[in-house]
Amino acid sequence: MKLCVIVPLWALLTLTQQAPSDDKCACELTNSEKAFPHYKLSGVKENVSKCNSNxxxxxxxxxxxxxxxxxxxxxxxxxxxxxxxxxxxxxxxxxxxxxxxxxxxxxxxxxxxxxxxxxxxxxxxxxxxxxxxxxxRAEMQDLETYDTSQVMKTQQANQRLKRDLDQCQNGQPAPSPTHPPPGNCPHGQFVNITGPRVHTVGEFPGAYKYGAWGRDPKPEAGKESWHWLVMLTVGNKFSNYVRLYSSLSSLIVGVSIPGNVLISPSNPTTNTIQGPNIVIYGEALYYNCYNQDAVCRFNLTSKTVTTVQLPKGTRFNSKGNFCHLDECYLFTDLDLATDESGVWVIYTTNQDFGNLVLSKVEEGEPLRLGQTWHTSVYKQGVTNTFMACGVLYATRYVDKLTEEIYFSFDTTTGEQKFNLGIFIKKMSPNIQALNYSPVDQMLHAYCDAFMVSYKVLFEEMY
CATH class of the missing domain: 1.10.287 (Helix Hairpins)
Incomplete structure (x- = not known):
């Protein structure tokens, strides 16, 4: 009986002694992970930047x-x-x-x-x-040891898997169309440009302010590396020939082979070039016909010219130019452009109240216009346009050193964007012509007699 009393008293005494006090409990957390060396990552970035500049x-x-x-x-x-x-x-x-x-x-x-x-x-x-x-490479491998969440290893595994899948597909290649449909870009989404990659005055330094240059996206065999140049030789308005170069190096140092290809013996006259917005596609020069609201196509081989009339009310003869606050670019009513699917013409009409209009120029005989799209961007608030993968892009003047690619219109979805925010570093205040080359994804600009090119960057879509 006494034993039964003693045990509960002992238990009560023990619990009383273990009762928590009014003091707050604090614990110390020790991180077993090593601190990430941000200074080392900054050093790697700096070295990479130096390497790129060298x-x-x-x-x-x-x-x-x-x-x-x-x-x-x-x-x-x-x-x-x-x-x-x-x-x-x-x-x-x-x-x-x-x-x-x-x-x-x-x-x-x-x-x-x-x-x-x-x-x-x-x-x-x-x-x-x-x-x-x-x-x-050694520093990056060292930094990878801090990747305890295995993010880098997972990305590398995904890259290897993608490479294996590509190799598997290449083993049984599926036929791809010659021209991707508009708006369906094989490179991905256009996200930025880098450069300039090329900056040259060519063989006529400062002589011709207005002009255009580039490559033929659909050249004859043996002419894959050829480049072309058109300079407006009469009052920055007209020209009657295109100058050909066998390579980019030839253009840079000013060695023109085979030289000039004449469109007409006099300038300006019927069929001569009017304005700087010119392209070559499939061994043919596309441009604004002299004194007409029409597109001319000059065959470089047969030396023949065919035309296609633009819709009634199309503004021409410097009535619908590209402009910025300080200046309008003469005779830029029609802008010819090339991309992966062919030739396009960008213009404006009275019916569209000066907004950009886009039409596909169909190859073949007779020359004709295909589908037409209407946008909501005012042409005289734009300094230039170009096409890439069926998407129309427009630029505007920011200052003497910068141009902005700010607008896009997707011909597949009809979607318009006004806030792209892609900036072009200019080598001269004005860009008179801007052409995209689907051959090498380069953007060729003619800037106050300078020839400049930029690399277009695409991002793969998953």
Whole structure:
């Protein structure tokens, strides 16, 4: 009986002693994970930026230009030496010819020295870049150890899976259409541009403010690398020829082969080019016909011209130009454009109260207009337009250094966007012509006699 009393008393005593006090309880949390080295990531970003600034397309173009110049000078020297051997009279003629040859050899020597210097610089740059890339690779692998959530490993696994799927598909390739339907972009969504990649005055520095240049998206075999240039030679309004170049390097250094292709012997006259908004597609030049609200197509092979009339009320002869607050660009009523699906014409009409109108130009004979779309953007508030994957893009003037791609119209969905916010870094205040090349996804701009190009960046859609 006494034992039964003792046990409850002991239990009560124990519970009383363990009762919590009024003091607050605090605990210390110790993180077993290592702190992420943000300073190291910042260093990697800085090194990557330096690497990108060191390795530029301009350096490659410089080497190509020197090689092209050397390739041009050596045959000329050989021809002059042969002429001297055939016609040397031993006196006055020989002295003059030797002086000419001596000058040519001096110029070739300078080219050789620049070529050797550039080659050595490229070799040193290649070695330094390879070493820097190896260091960056090691640093990134070190940073991956902090990825405890396995995000990077999952992304890498997904990339390997995608590569394997692509290889599987390539094993049994499905036939793809020659021209993707408008609005269906094989590259993804247009998200930005980088550049400029090319910046040159060509062979006529500052001579012609208005013009256009680019590539044929549908060239003949053997002409895949050809580029073209049209300069408005009469009052910044008209031209009667297109100038061809066998490569981008030829255009940069000013070596035109095969030269000019004449549309008409005089300028301006029937069938000559009016305005700078010009394209070449399928070995044919498309442009605003002289003194007409019509599109002309000049066949570069047959030298024939066909036309298609635009809708009644189309504004032409500088009545519907591209403009900004300070200036309008003369005779830019019609803008021809190319993309993955062919040729387009952008214009405005009285019925549309000056808003942009877009029509597909159908190939074949006779030349004709296909489907037409109407937008809600006022043309004289736009500085230029271009097409990419069936989507119309419009630009506006921001300041002397910047242009903004701000508007898009999707011909498949009819969706319009007014807030794209893609900016173009300009090398000159005005862009008189803007053409998209679906061959290499480049944007070619003609800016106050400068030829500039930018790389268009697309983002894959999943």
């Amino acid at each position: 390795v530029t397309p301009h350096k490659t173009m410089e080497l190509e230009s020197l090689l092209l110049g050397l390739d041009r000078r050596l045959p000329q020297l050989l021809e002059d030496v042969s002429l001297l051997e055939r016609e040397d009279d031993g006196e006055l003629y020989g002295v003059i010819s030797l002086q000419v040859i001596e000058n040519e050899m001096s110029e070739i020597q300078l080219l050789m020295e620049r070529l050797n210097s550039t080659t050595l610089q490229h070799q040193r740059l290649t070695a330094a870049t390879a070493e820097q890339l190896e260091d960056l």
